[in-house]
Amino acid sequence: MTETAATTVSAEQTGREQALTEKVLASFERTPDARLRQLMQSLTRHVHEFVREVRLTEEEWNTAIEFLTAVGHITDEKRQEFILLSDVLGASMQTILVNNPADGDATEATVFGPFFVEDAPEIPLGGDISGGAPGQPCWVEGTVVDTEGAPVPGARIEVWEADEDGFYDVQYTDDRVAGRAHLFADERGRFRFWGLTPTPYPIPHDGPVGQMLAATDRSPVRAAHLHFMVTAEHCRTLVTHIFVEGDPQIEIGDSVFGVQDSLIKRFEQQPAGTPTPDGRDLAGRTWARTRFDVVLAPAA
Ligand code: BEZ
Ligand code: FE
Numbered sequence: 355m356t357e358t359a360a361t362t363v364s365a366e367q368t369g370r371e372q373a374l375t376e377k378v379l380a381s382f383e384r385t386p387d388a389r390l391r392q393l394m395q396s397l398t399r400h401v402h403e404f405v406r407e408v409r410l411t412e413e414e415w416n417t418a419i420e421f422l423t424a425v426g427h428i429t430d431e432k433r434q435e436f437i438l439l440s441d442v443l444g445a446s447m448q449t450i451l452v453n454n455p456a457d458g459d460a461t462e463a464t465v466f467g468p469f470f471v472e473d474a475p476e477i478p479l480g481g482d483i484s485g486g487a488p489g490q491p492c493w494v495e496g497t498v499v500d501t502e503g504a505p506v507p508g509a510r511i512e513v514w515e516a517d518e519d520g521f522y523d524v525q526y527t528d529d530r531v532a533g534r535a536h537l538f539a540d541e542r543g544r545f546r547f548w549g550l551t552p553t554p555y556p557i558p559h560d561g562p563v564g565q566m567l568a569a570t571d572r573s574p575v576r577a578a579h580l581h582f583m584v585t586a587e588h589c590r591t592l593v594t595h596i597f598v599e600g601d602p603q604i605e606i607g608d609s610v611f612g613v614q615d616s617l618i619k620r621f622e623q624q625p626a627g628t629p630t631p632d633g634r635d636l637a638g639r640t641w642a643r644t645r646f647d648v649v650l651a652p653a654a
Contacts, residue, residue, distance in 0.1 A: 361409045375402040424562040434468060438563045441465060441610040442572070454590070458501040460651035464594050464612040467581065469522040470514060474534040480632050482548040485532030489518035489550030491639065492621065493631055496646040498543045498584060505543030506650060509586040512536045513549060515579070520555025548634070551621055551642045552578035554603045557610065567609070577603040577613050582646070589650035596646050619644050 363371075378398045385391035404410070425435045440446045446465050454463040477483060484491070498509040514534035516522050523532040539545045559567060559574035567574050579595035597604060597618045604613055621644045630636060631643070 371402075371406055375399065378402070421562055421566070428561040433558065433561070435561050435563055437468065438557060438561075439566075441557070442563055442567060444611045447611045450593075454651075457590075457651035459649050460501055460590075461592055461594060461649050462614045462616050463592060464614060464617065465610050466583075466593050467610075469516075469524055470512070470581070470583070471524060471531075471534060474512060474514065474536055475531060477535040477537050477547060479537060479540060479544075480546050480548070481535065481537065483513055483515075483533060483535035484548065484550050485523070485530070485534070487517035487523065487532035487550060489553070491634075491636055491641040492549050492551040493546070493641065493643040494549050494580070494646060495544070495546035495631070495643075496648060498539045498545065498586065498648045498650060500589060500650055501652065505539075505541075506586045506589060507539060507541045507543055509539040509543065509545075509584055509589075509648075509650070510536060511539060511545055512581075512583040512585075513547065514581045515550060515552055516555050517550065518553050520553060546631070549580060552580050552598055554578045554601060572609065573603075573606055574609050575603050575606070576610060577601050577608040579612070582648070584648050584650060586650060588653050590653050592648065592650055596644065619646060 375398065379395050382391055382394040382398070385394060408414075425439055429435045437446065440449075450463050450465060475485075494513075498506040498511070500506055512534075513536070514522070517533055523530045523534065533550065535547070537545060537547055554575050554577060556574040557576060558564070564574060578598045578601045581595050582592070583594075584592045595612060595617060597608075597613055599618050599620045604618065621642045624641045624643060626636075626638050626640050628641070630641065
């Protein structure tokens with residue numbers, strides 16, 4: 355596709371285009387629900403502005419319709435290509451930013467992703483979430499406090515992650531439950547568990563969203579991460595991840611724009627034979643350790 359030269363639009367043509375936009379805006383004027391009216395009119399303004407700014411050709415409009423049709427066709431109960439599209443356009447992350455405003459030193463939120471599962475097994479403090487999933491053992495510890503610095507005893511902590519081959523348990527066909535669990539912070543807000551050192555993995559890219567990434571020379575790979583969801587009474591629910599300091603994918607770019615500097619943590623590699631914090635015998639394997647201190651904003 356070649357870039358088109360800047361198009362000069364006559365005053366008469368501009369008037370016709372603006373008149374159409376006004377007509378469509380007016381068609382929504384009687385919408386009884388004020389919020390729906392605002393959404394539809396703003397959407398109209400932005401879509402019309404886009405079409406006019408890029409001087410969209412009819413062929414490009416057709417390509418866009420075919421693309422959205424393909425996104426719909428590949429979507430089913432297991433595969434949500436529309437959410438993936440929203441993710442790679444940064445629309446999911448922008449919605450998260452808008453809905454999780456900065457509040458003191460509250461931990462930043464990031465994308466939820468499609469691989470959370472309700473009712474993951476409960477583990478005790480110091481337990482292991484891996485469920486036999488392959489990967490380097492990683493000791494994760496931290497505290498949960500509120501924005502006043504007070505511990506949040508009993509905060510519920512959900513954690514989930516891909517194995518070292520880059521797959522979540524739900525991507526296998528054998529109903530395994532692995533790489534996910536929930537636990538509760540102790541009376542001082544402290545938590546600790548064994549997980550796996552996260553590794554980078556690609557988002558599903560065998561569909562139209564993958565084709566769009568390839569056509570725009572973008573990587574489908576997500577920076578290595580460990581998902582958290584932390585809930586507690588009177589606190590805003592936090593959905594976030596931690597990322598691995600030094601992961602080259604952070605520089606290349608996370609495919610869904612989930613990385614925030616404050617969420618990049620040091621994962622300290624431990625040589626084989628280094629004693630573990632809880633005395634666990636890792637049979638001569640290397641392991642890693644990291645710390646994630648969570649600050650929950652007050653509920654709205
Ligand atoms: C994930 O982190 O698991 C994820 C997030 C967005 C799209 C695909 C995967
Ligand atoms: Fe993930």
